[in-house]
Amino acid sequence: MRAYVNGIGALGPGLCGWPATSAVLAGKDCYREKEPAHPAVTILPPNEHRRSSDPVRWAVHVAQEAIAQAKAEPRDLATVFASSCGEAGVLDRICAALATPQRQVSPTLFHQSVHNAAAGYWGIATGCQRSSTALSCYDSSFSCGLVEAAAYLCMDEEPVLLVAYDLPPPPPLFAARPVRAKFAVALTLTYRPGSNSFAVLDIELKDRSLQPPTIMNDRDLEALRLATPAARSLPLLSAIAKGQSTSVCIDYLNQPLLIGVAPWTF
Numbered sequence: 020m021r022a023y024v025n026g027i028g029a030l031g032p033g034l035c036g037w038p039a040t041s042a043v044l045a046g047k048d049c050y051r052e053k054e055p056a057h058p059a060v061t062i063l064p065p066n067e068h069r070r071s072s073d074p075v076r077w078a079v080h081v082a083q084e085a086i087a088q089a090k091a092e093p094r095d096l097a098t099v100f101a102s103s104c105g106e107a108g109v110l111d112r113i114c115a116a117l118a119t120p121q122r123q124v125s126p127t128l129f130h131q132s133v134h135n136a137a138a139g140y141w142g143i144a145t146g147c148q149r150s151s152t153a154l155s156c157y158d159s160s161f162s163c164g165l166v167e168a169a170a171y172l173c174m175d176e177e178p179v180l181l182v183a184y185d186l187p188p189p190p191p192l193f194a195a196r197p198v199r200a201k202f203a204v205a206l207t208l209t210y211r212p213g214s215n216s217f218a219v220l221d222i223e224l225k226d227r228s229l230q231p232p233t234i235m236n237d238r239d240l241e242a243l244r245l246a247t248p249a250a251r252s253l254p255l256l257s258a259i260a261k262g263q264s265t266s267v268c269i270d271y272l273n274q275p276l277l278i279g280v281a282p283w284t285f
Contacts, residue, residue, distance in 0.1 A: 020169040024218040026089030026207035028081030041260035077203040078137035085205035093145035101164025103248035107188035162271040200246035221279035233267040
């Protein structure tokens, strides 16, 4: 399956926005781990911004950036939202409420508890009525989201926005699912190249006995890759940032997902 990259959004520890992130991943700047910047979600109406959860804000932040870089109309893009943990913070608050004698759950929390909350807020903010998918596949959530987006491209030949995001769950959920870092990434993908395309991806599932997942050369970036499922995208993002023809391998449900990466000039 082939996909053309037209825009990227990224946010994580020491990685704020695609220009800064690509400079680090290309080796032009040193990686300095620090607390991520607060997501800016200017596209959300004030009421929705106030009600939204942290995962929603992270997802919308990177989606905004990817759309702006691609100069795309958000209403024209189908969406795939991929998250391993989803609304873990909301789930924790609901469970805490149910453990009280009153057992009163806030309607707002109940509204936010669904796994496709970020997709719903994105639809409200943009008015997009295109196809929308929300999925979770444990540590393979990013790669499964990429396969889903690429399959959509091949079937419908329409542009798609892929958003992957994960935040650490609060205790006691953290003990069961120790996601250790915040990270979010978005890719605006098209079936055909356009004037804003800058990379092309060739995506192929390989036999599970072949090559292992690609790791990051930088020790701290590799720690980030392993700390949160959304950051499994880092080897792919690094290959795009370097602007060289290469291939990376990302784990896909214990099966290698091989991605050929090459720069593209329209």
